[in-house]
Amino acid sequence: AQKITQTQPGMFVQEKEAVTLDCTYDTSDQSYGLFWYKQPSSGEMIFLIYQGSYDEQNATEGRYSLNFQKARKSANLVISASQLGDSAMYFCAMSSGGYQKVTFGTGTKLQVIP
Amino acid sequence: NAGVTQTPKFRVLKTGQSMTLLCAQDMNHEYMYWYRQDPGMGLRLIHYSVGEGTTAKGEVPDGYNVSRLKKQNFLLGLESAAPSQTSVYFCASRAGGYNQPQHFGDGTRLSIL
Numbered sequence: 134a135q136k137i138t139q140t141q142p143g144m145f146v147q148e149k150e151a152v153t154l155d156c157t158y159d160t161s162d163q164s165y166g167l168f169w170y171k172q173p174s175s176g177e178m179i180f181l182i183y184q185g186s187y188d189e190q191n192a193t194e195g196r197y198s199l200n201f202q203k204a205r206k207s208a209n210l211v212i213s214a215s216q217l218g219d220s221a222m223y224f225c226a227m228s229s230g231g232y233q234k235v236t237f238g239t240g241t242k243l244q245v246i247p
Numbered sequence: 248n249a250g251v252t253q254t255p256k257f258r259v260l261k262t263g264q265s266m267t268l269l270c271a272q273d274m275n276h277e278y279m280y281w282y283r284q285d286p287g288m289g290l291r292l293i294h295y296s297v298g299e300g301t302t303a304k305g306e307v308p309d310g311y312n313v314s315r316l317k318k319q320n321f322l323l324g325l326e327s328a329a330p331s332q333t334s335v336y337f338c339a340s341r342a343g344g345y346n347q348p349q350h351f352g353d354g355t356r357l358s359i360l
Contacts, residue, residue, distance in 0.1 A: 166345035176353065224289060
């Protein structure tokens with residue numbers, strides 16, 4: 134069975150500082166994908182970044198980067214230069230298995246302080 | 248671009264009533280998913296589909312049924328609603344491949360009294 138664990142229910146970060154949101158995963162599959170999504174207070178789900186299990190380099194998308202440590206089964210999201218608009222829920226998710234099931238973690242609520 | 252459209256956006260039911268939530272996507276995606284979101288529990292997978300005419304159970308399938316008679320539509324049914332099914336329901340679709348992100352609808356807020 135696949136599982137995503139996000140151990141930080143809530144976090145605070147000062148504006149313009151960097152922040153790391155933790156995500157660990159468990160799967161017996163060799164091929165899988167890891168995703169991060171953002172959910173603002175308005176409720177929509179926004180795709181941020183993707184990392185494949187065979188990717189050797191960490192993924193980056195603008196101010197978002199994914200710190201992928203395969204041996205530790207972790208896929209932490211790093212947000213650089215935090216902005217007030219980054220305040221939101223952040224979810225880590227994994228696709229795996231032949232039927233492409235996608236499982237989510239419980240999320241981390243990030244609040245950016247001016 | 249419509250993307251993923253969920254109908255209705257809000258609904259209040261009485262215990263024991265039945266209803267169907269509709270999800271429609273116009274991106275020709277193979278895979279479709281239904282999740283429920285509850286405070287502190289993230290998104291939990293109810294059912295999903297890997298193609299027209301196929302469905303599979305997720306983490307919390309009890310009390311729900313689904314159908315995918317057409318590739319663009321994925322229906323979620325509650326046969327006899329219970330207060331424990333009060334939640335926000337999200338539908339998502341994605342193309343095939345591990346690297347394809349999900350595209351989400353705006354959600355359906357369902358309250359069962």
